[in-house]
Amino acid sequence: xxxxxxxxxxxxxxxxxxxxxxxxxxxxxxxxxxxxxxxxxxxxxxxxxxxxxxxxxxxxxxxxxxxxxxxxxxxxxxxxxxxxxxxxxxxxxxxxxxxxxxxxxxxxxxxxxxxxxxxxxxxxxxxxxxxxxxxxxxxxxxxxxxxxxxxxxxxxxxxxxxxxxxxxxxxxxxxxxxxxxxxxxxxxxxxxxxxxxxxxxxxxxxxxxxxxxxxxxxxxxxxxxxxxxxxxxxxxxxxxxxxxxxxxxxxxxxxxxxxxxxxxxxxxxxxxxxxxxxxxxxxxxxxxxxxxxxxxxxxxxxxxxxxxxxxxxxxxxxxxxxxxxxxxxxxxxxxxxxxxxxxxxxxxxxxxxxxxxxxxxxxxxxxxxxxxxxxxxxxxxxxxxxxxxxxxxxxxxxxxxxxxxxxxxxxxxxxxxxxxxxxxxxxxxxxxxxxxxxxxxxxxxxxxxxxxxxxxxxxxxxxxxxxxxxx
Amino acid sequence: xxxxxxxxxxxxxxxxxxxxxxxxxxxxxxxxxxxxxxxxxxxxxxxxxxxxxxxxxxxxxxxxxxxxxxxxxxxxxxxxxxxxxxxxxxxxxxxxxxxxxxxxxxxxxxxxxxxxxxxxxxxxxxxxxxxxxxxxxxxxxxxxxxxxxxxxxxxxxxxxxxxxxxxxxxxxxxxxxxxxxxxxxxxxxxxxxxxxxxxxxxxxxxxxxxxxxxxxxxxxxxxxxxxxxxxxxxxxxxxxxxxxxxxxxxxxxxxxxxxxxxxxxxxxxxxxxxxxxxxxxxxxxxxxxxxxxxxxxxxxxxxxxxxxxxxxxxxxxxxxxxxxxxxxxxxxxxxxxxxxxxxxxxxxxxxxxxxxxxxxxxxxxxxxxxxxxxxxxxxxxxxxxxxxxxxxxxxxxxxxxxxxxxxxxxxxxxxxxxxxxxxxxxxxxxxxxxxxxxxxxxxxxxxxxxxxxxxxxxxxxxxxxxxxxxxxxxxxxxxxxxxxxxxxxxxxxxxxxxxxxxxxxxxxxxxxxxxxxxxxxxxxxxx
Numbered sequence: 001x002x003x004x005x006x007x008x009x010x011x012x013x014x015x016x017x018x019x020x021x022x023x024x025x026x027x028x029x030x031x032x033x034x035x036x037x038x039x040x041x042x043x044x045x046x047x048x049x050x051x052x053x054x055x056x057x058x059x060x061x062x063x064x065x066x067x068x069x070x071x072x073x074x075x076x077x078x079x080x081x082x083x084x085x086x087x088x089x090x091x092x093x094x095x096x097x098x099x100x101x102x103x104x105x106x107x108x109x110x111x112x113x114x115x116x117x118x119x120x121x122x123x124x125x126x127x128x129x130x131x132x133x134x135x136x137x138x139x140x141x142x143x144x145x146x147x148x149x150x151x152x153x154x155x156x157x158x159x160x161x162x163x164x165x166x167x168x169x170x171x172x173x174x175x176x177x178x179x180x181x182x183x184x185x186x187x188x189x190x191x192x193x194x195x196x197x198x199x200x201x202x203x204x205x206x207x208x209x210x211x212x213x214x215x216x217x218x219x220x221x222x223x224x225x226x227x228x229x230x231x232x233x234x235x236x237x238x239x240x241x242x243x244x245x246x247x248x249x250x251x252x253x254x255x256x257x258x259x260x261x262x263x264x265x266x267x268x269x270x271x272x273x274x275x276x277x278x279x280x281x282x283x284x285x286x287x288x289x290x291x292x293x294x295x296x297x298x299x300x301x302x303x304x305x306x307x308x309x310x311x312x313x314x315x316x317x318x319x320x321x322x323x324x325x326x327x328x329x330x331x332x333x334x335x336x337x338x339x340x341x342x343x344x345x346x347x348x349x350x351x352x353x354x355x356x357x358x359x360x361x362x363x364x365x366x367x368x369x370x371x372x373x374x375x376x377x378x379x380x381x382x383x384x385x386x387x388x389x390x391x392x393x394x395x396x397x398x399x400x401x402x403x404x405x406x407x408x409x410x411x412x413x414x415x416x417x418x419x420x421x422x423x424x425x426x427x428x429x430x431x432x433x434x435x436x437x438x439x440x441x442x443x444x445x446x447x448x449x450x451x452x453x454x455x456x457x458x459x460x461x462x463x464x465x466x467x468x469x470x471x
Numbered sequence: 472x473x474x475x476x477x478x479x480x481x482x483x484x485x486x487x488x489x490x491x492x493x494x495x496x497x498x499x500x501x502x503x504x505x506x507x508x509x510x511x512x513x514x515x516x517x518x519x520x521x522x523x524x525x526x527x528x529x530x531x532x533x534x535x536x537x538x539x540x541x542x543x544x545x546x547x548x549x550x551x552x553x554x555x556x557x558x559x560x561x562x563x564x565x566x567x568x569x570x571x572x573x574x575x576x577x578x579x580x581x582x583x584x585x586x587x588x589x590x591x592x593x594x595x596x597x598x599x600x601x602x603x604x605x606x607x608x609x610x611x612x613x614x615x616x617x618x619x620x621x622x623x624x625x626x627x628x629x630x631x632x633x634x635x636x637x638x639x640x641x642x643x644x645x646x647x648x649x650x651x652x653x654x655x656x657x658x659x660x661x662x663x664x665x666x667x668x669x670x671x672x673x674x675x676x677x678x679x680x681x682x683x684x685x686x687x688x689x690x691x692x693x694x695x696x697x698x699x700x701x702x703x704x705x706x707x708x709x710x711x712x713x714x715x716x717x718x719x720x721x722x723x724x725x726x727x728x729x730x731x732x733x734x735x736x737x738x739x740x741x742x743x744x745x746x747x748x749x750x751x752x753x754x755x756x757x758x759x760x761x762x763x764x765x766x767x768x769x770x771x772x773x774x775x776x777x778x779x780x781x782x783x784x785x786x787x788x789x790x791x792x793x794x795x796x797x798x799x800x801x802x803x804x805x806x807x808x809x810x811x812x813x814x815x816x817x818x819x820x821x822x823x824x825x826x827x828x829x830x831x832x833x834x835x836x837x838x839x840x841x842x843x844x845x846x847x848x849x850x851x852x853x854x855x856x857x858x859x860x861x862x863x864x865x866x867x868x869x870x871x872x873x874x875x876x877x878x879x880x881x882x883x884x885x886x887x888x889x890x891x892x893x894x895x896x897x898x899x900x901x902x903x904x905x906x907x908x909x910x911x912x913x914x915x916x917x918x919x920x921x922x923x924x925x926x927x928x929x930x931x932x933x934x935x936x937x938x939x940x941x942x943x944x945x946x947x948x949x950x951x952x953x954x955x956x957x958x959x960x961x962x963x964x965x966x967x968x969x970x971x972x973x974x975x976x977x978x979x980x981x982x983x984x985x986x987x988x989x990x991x992x993x994x995x996x997x998x
Contacts, residue, residue: 371607383648395649403638414630454538
């Protein structure tokens with residue numbers, strides 16, 4: 001993966017003959033496919049590299065299976081995107097770098113690696129947000145993300161430092177062993193402070209409320225391929241980090257942080273859904289909904305059990321499939337009409353392009369949690385893990401929050417299938433680019449497959465969750 | 472042959488096929504949907520033919536693991552309670568599809584029909600689900616097609632009506648999901664494994680407090696769907712804004728989902744909780760009966776009148792189930808079928824009248840009987856059934872319910888009787904207002920409102936079914952007995968009702984596969 005990253009970045013400075021203009025993308029594909037093949041081939045193995053800094057186990061590998069398709073989708077999205085045309089090598093290279101950071105994050109066995117992974121992905125994304133340098137909103141989005149992200153970074157390193165100070169080790173396994181010998185967090189003020197700071201910092205990355213303020217602006221301002229990648233890959237990495245630190249390393253003290261993360265989940269679900277309810281712009285709505293979805297995902301962290309982790313990982317698969325499918329449709333529309341991400345622009349889109357309408361309907365109903373789609377199965381498992389862990393209140397708030405989400409997700413569906421407003425200029429009908437259509441189709445197929453074959457995937461998730469709690 | 476699964480798949484496949492029919496080709500769409508709905512009807516008749524009326528438990532079960540780790544499976548079958556609801560669904564949907572074909576919307580008729588088929592699949596799945604999660608899946612599944620039907624083809628305020636419909640139902644159903652998850656997890660302590668199969672969960676001792684909370688979670692979802700007063704807020708708007716075919720399907724079939732859930736899940740699974748919730752729910756049902764009747768009395772349009780009368784009639788059904796009495800429960804099942812047929816017929820008549828006169832306002836019509844004698848006769852028949860006149864099909868059902876309720880709580884029966892009286896008031900108001908008196912509303916004395924042969928295709932079967940049940944109610948009630956007895960028996964034991972109430976406890980006999988004795992006490996005859 002790193003090799004492909006480097007190669008792509010080299011291509012950025014090497015002047016390419018025009019016949020090779022797709023070379024960066026092909027390098028990106030090759031890198032991703034090769035890495036994915038490796039990740040699949042290594043499934044079931046448990047390796048430790050760099051004296052425990054890097055842990056290649058089922059947990060990390062399974063999350064890699066989500067991160068890599070998201071990166072692939074980002075490159076496909078940018079294919080032929082006019083604004084990114086001049087900067088393809090940089091774009092591909094940065095996406096690969098960010099994906100590397102995400103993989104490093106979820107495979108880390110040590111606080112240092114974890115931090116490096118998160119930084120690598122963040123820095124790459126700061127630049128990606130601002131990659132359309134000629135567009136003011138894109139630059140602004142990158143700057144906003146950089147500023148808030150840096151604060152998050154500072155808090156994260158502070159939290160890690162305190163955790164190291166309290167336990168005397170940076171190894172996640174070492175922390176778990178050390179906590180075994182202590183009687184909970186509360187006896188050690190340093191630990192309490194560390195946990196709070198880490199929750200805040202990771203909350204920034206996962207855009208959990210109240211650290212979500214940057215999300216809607218950045219999502220809307222960034223180029224849509226980047227938004228799609230941020231909305232999916234970063235979420236996977238941040239949730240992976242949450243699981244590594246909480247369900248993995250500090251599970252011994254779970255009694256002390258469960259309520260904290262549970263409260264975070266509640267606020268995130270409620271605020272995210274209320275925010276999404278107010279949006280008239282689909283990209284902003286998806287940004288707010290991704291905040292709300294982070295809330296549901298946090299339930300899986302808050303329960304602190306293997307069952308919670310298992311449900312969370314399954315939901316990540318579902319979430320990425322649903323979000324990528326939705327973004328693919330938004331991209332299609334953006335190419336056809338100006339301001340294509342507003343609800344007005346979507347009116348009648350489903351009638352004009354029934355297949356796009358079907359994919360969007362699938363994605364929206366699944367995100368809203370309608371059975372038997374994977375969004376429902378995931379929520380069902382998450383709520384189930386909460387009830388099982390004696391946190392029924394979390395499940396109830398989650399259910400009520402989902403009701404709100406139904407309104408705004410279905411609004412998109414209604415708008416899409418409504419007749420186009422009278423007197424409206426019929427939109428240009430462009431040929432659907434194969435690259436975007438393939439992501440939409442793959443997303444739709446994944447949504448259906450995740451529902452029908454939930455069990456095989458859940459078996460994999462259970463394996464990953466076990467790898468997490470047994471260091 | 473997995474007949475029950477086939478039954479659910481037929482409308483689903485029909486809907487998929489319809490989605491591929493070009494929008495212009497309305498003839499093909501009509502042909503496909505008619506074949507699909509008749510095939511579903513035929514399959515439901517096969518299921519009925521294979522049905523063993525002496526068995527109380529779920530029969531012809533098709534079981535397939537879906538997510539074993541979460542205890543979720545595809546598990547469908549029929550018992551005495553669901554068999555008639557399945558038949559009601561296929562019959563009413565077949566008639567509804569015929570109606571829809573007769574006046575197919577200009578815009579995207581094929582999709583309109585496909586959504587109706589999807590809704591049928593959802594309802595058939597709901598009435599046959601043997602797994603709580605599957606029950607929930609179908610519960611939600613039918614919401615989307617109905618909502619889209621309202622949104623795209625409804626009246627001028629269709630958007631807000633559709634939104635209200637979805638928002639109301641989702642509040643209830645998502646809390647039901649939490650209750651379902653909690654039920655499965657709590658039951659795990661007793662059964663040793665995570666399972667959402669209703670037959671596994673039946674008989675798990677939850678303890679009074681837990682059972683009450685869980686039951687309340689389910690009840691909220693059911694109450695909204697029924698709709699039980701004061702959760703009926705969505706009904707007037709939805710019933711008046713939906714296309715009339717959809718209103719027929721909503722009133723005749725979908726409104727049974729809630730009461731069915733109460734009898735299938737609520738009462739048998741959480742008998743310990745019934746004691747705490749019996750009186751409150753019964754009072755809500757009683758208020759619904761009286762209040763719904765009053766609203767129907769003052770309703771400005773015919774459509775709203777029939778809609779509000781549904782609130783009252785469903786209140787009767789809820790009362791019949793919640794008082795935990797064998798006779799009342801059997802009456803409730805019968806009344807579910809009766810209400811389905813009568814409400815459908817009433818809405819069809821409203822539709823014919825509205826088409827002929829261009830208005831649904833009762834006060835702007837009158838004297839139509841002169842020009843439309845055939846419709847007047849049919850309407851009179853339906854009116855008699857709706858007000859449960861002795862000799863009509865609804866009379867038997869209401870008699871069962873009132874008899875059973877009187878046995879348990881005489882005061883409730885007295886209040887409920889008000890509903891019977893009011894029914895006469897509002898139904899006769901509608902009949903007299905439109906059919907009798909000086910001619911009003913149409914120029915040609917009402918000839919435009921006369922029932923045509925095409926209308927008769929839909930209306931006559933409904934009237935024949937009413938007549939059938941009126942003459943021979945036992946043909947409907949007898950097969951339901953074993954299953955309703957099994958459903959209310961645990962609650963009767965918890966409530967310490969006299970043991971002779973419980974009947975033969977068919978579960979023991981049925982569980983080992985032997986046919987139980989037919990329960991004593993013929994229809995309507997009680998010591």
